[in-house]
Amino acid sequence: MSKLDAVRALREARFEQERSRAAKPAARPKAVPVAPPPAPAAKTARKAQPAESAAPDESLCGHRNISGRTCTREKGHAAKTHRYG
Numbered sequence: 001m002s003k004l005d006a007v008r009a010l011r012e013a014r015f016e017q018e019r020s021r022a023a024k025p026a027a028r029p030k031a032v033p034v035a036p037p038p039a040p041a042a043k044t045a046r047k048a049q050p051a052e053s054a055a056p057d058e059s060l061c062g063h064r065n066i067s068g069r070t071c072t073r074e075k076g077h078a079a080k081t082h083r084y085g
C-alpha cells in the first residue's frame with residue numbers, strides 16, 4: 001500500500017508540475033491584454049498634438065510630418081522640403 005501511495009504521490013506531483021507548466025502559457029494570453037495600454041498612450045499623444053496646434057506659430061510653415069513633428073521653416077518657404085526641428 002505504501003508503494004501505491006508513493007506512486008500516487010509521484011503522479012500527483014507530476015500533475016502539479018504539468019499544471020504549473022500549463023499555467024505559464026496561460027499567462028501569455030494575459031500579456032496580450034497588456035497591449036491596450038499603448039492605445040491610451042496614443043490618445044494622450046493625440047491630445048498633445050491639438051494642444052500644439054492650438055497655439056500655432058503663424059510665421060511658420062506648420063506642416064506636420066508622419067511622426068507628428070511640425071515644420072519649423074518660415075511659412076510658404078521656398079525650400080521643397082520641410083524641416084522638422
Ligand SMILES: [Zn+2]
Nearest residue numbers: 061063071082
Ligand atoms: Zn514646411
